[in-house]
Amino acid sequence: MKLLVINGPNLNMLGVREPDIYGRTTYADLCRQLEAHAKNIGVQVELYQSNHEGDLVDKIQEAYGQIDGIVINPGAYTHTSVAILDALKAVAIPAVEVHISKVDKREEFRQISYVRLACCATITGHGLDGYLEAMDLLRERYEG
Numbered sequence: 001m002k003l004l005v006i007n008g009p010n011l012n013m014l015g016v017r018e019p020d021i022y023g024r025t026t027y028a029d030l031c032r033q034l035e036a037h038a039k040n041i042g043v044q045v046e047l048y049q050s051n052h053e054g055d056l057v058d059k060i061q062e063a064y065g066q067i068d069g070i071v072i073n074p075g076a077y078t079h080t081s082v083a084i085l086d087a088l089k090a091v092a093i094p095a096v097e098v099h100i101s102k103v104d105k106r107e108e109f110r111q112i113s114y115v116r117l118a119c120c121a122t123i124t125g126h127g128l129d130g131y132l133e134a135m136d137l138l139r140e141r142y143e144g
């Protein structure tokens with residue numbers, strides 16, 4: 001099984017950006033955690049981060065026929081991007097939406113999620129563990 005973990009804008013700034021909300025772990029540390037977890041649960045993982053909406057759409061399209069599950073934290077594009085929603089719908093790969101923070105308890109604009117409409121589950125407010133939980137969910141689903 002091959003998973004793709006996609007992070008959107010500003011998630012490369014983890015550890016630096018608003019640490020009271022997103023914590024002090026860096027993006028590089030997150031990547032190490034994701035790779036270690038993939039090894040533990042016996043799946044392959046590819047990691048991708050971009051600050052650009054079109055690049056995120058391209059990456060989702062490239063996953064077609066190659067990837068069995070997508071973990072996606074689209075960052076701020078969660079709340080605005082019909083293009084990312086449409087890309088997830090187009091490839092129809094099982095996807096789990098992850099947010100580090102409790103988006104449902106924050107500003108009103110963060111409570112709208114377009115990508116959620118194309119995801120089989122959403123994990124919010126579990127910090128970085130949410131990514132690992134999403135990987136587990138997709139693996140369980142794949143194993144049937």
Ligand code: DQA
Nearest residue numbers: 010073075076099100101110
């Ligand atoms: C986020 C929440 C979004 O509202 C925000 O724009 C982010 C990160 C989260 O992981 O909690 O960039 O997706």
